[in-house]
Amino acid sequence: MDVRALVFDVFGTVVDWRSGVARDARALLGGRTGAAVDPVAFADAWRSRYLPSMDRVRRGEQPWTNLDGLHRASLDDLLVEFGVPDVPEPVRAELVLAWHRLDPWPDAVDGLTRLKRDHVIGTLSNGNVALLVDMAKRAGLPWDVILSAELVGHYKPDPEVYDATARLLGLAPEQVMLVAAHVDDLAAARARGLRTAYVYRPDEHGPAVAPPPADPLADISVASFAELATHLRP
Template sequence: MDVRALVFDVFGTVVDWRSGVAREIARLLGERVDADALADAWRGRYLPSMDRVRRGELPWTSLDGLHRASLDELLGEFGAPETPEQVRDELVLAWHRLDAWPDSVEGLTLLKRHHVVASLSNGNVALLVNMAKHAGLPWDTVLSAELFGHYKPDAEVYDGAARLLGLRPEQVLMVAAHTDDLAAARSRGLRTAYVHRPLERGPDAPPPPPTDPDADLTVGSMTELAHRLTS
């Protein structure tokens, strides 16, 4: 593969969203709610809220804005409707402070020796920049759905990433732990790599598929991906 740049899904692929969000819920709300259950329910609103933007039911809204609207609904459902505005704002910032999976920083550092490495996330730019600072993610640049006014899996996101990087689509490798993201990237001509993250949704959730047979590569870590691409 003549791959010049790698672009990465972030939530679940590079960072552990569930542990980080649940940790902040527990810190800010204490025992009033089940932190793991609220984190799962909040993530469960992720795709439906973006689909409302994609269908034109909502004007363009950043992921921070969508997260806040979902949170406001969920706090009532979880019996915490009295949660102050300041705490709600801080809860939304939990998504800015997620920890990397143990292999992510080392793997990205190895990969950027020979390739451009960039996010390609539905997270807004400020969220991704703050997350990179928190988790030590060594991006060469931050690419976000916000730059294109479209959420993945819209074609404009994948086309726009290749265009901004000045590369042909087949020179860009999309890396993700989600097969639907990879399928959308392939439909736009990008190469793809699947990262198996069995604990993304927690130890009790049904595990994701161990491989993506349609991807160019399937790996178990970012460090494995680096070794596969440089060996």
């Protein structure tokens, strides 16, 4: 393998969206609603609207809307569903920004710093550019480049996103490796010729949902970015 660039899925792969969104939901909705809103259930419910909202864009039923916009629309629905339809506008805007303030998994910053020595490292996320930039600055994620569905006008797993990644990096698809905790994302990348690395993130969805420990179809399966760095050491 001659992997020159590593691009990373972000939500669940690099950062822990569930704890981060629950933390901000607790802070921003807790005082208002007392025990009414379970912040972790709220985070899970919000995330469950993620794929359907992108699929509406992918099928052309909705014009291009970036992830902040999709998060905002699903939040408005969710607040009704959770019985708190009176949350004011500034609180809604702050809640959408919870997705900009997610903490990385404990191994992420050190692992990325090691990987960066010998590779171009970048995001390849459905998150919008501003979200990814805010997140990286807050968390110290040392990206060389921010690549986003927003730059292509297509959400993963549309093939356009993976094709654009190799083209923008000036590389052949097989010189680019997608790193993700999700086998469907990896399968879509492989179908466009990218290399793939599966990362086992057992806590992404909480204790009730167990992801597979490895992806037999990926080039590599690892349990941390440090392990990936060791594997890829030139």
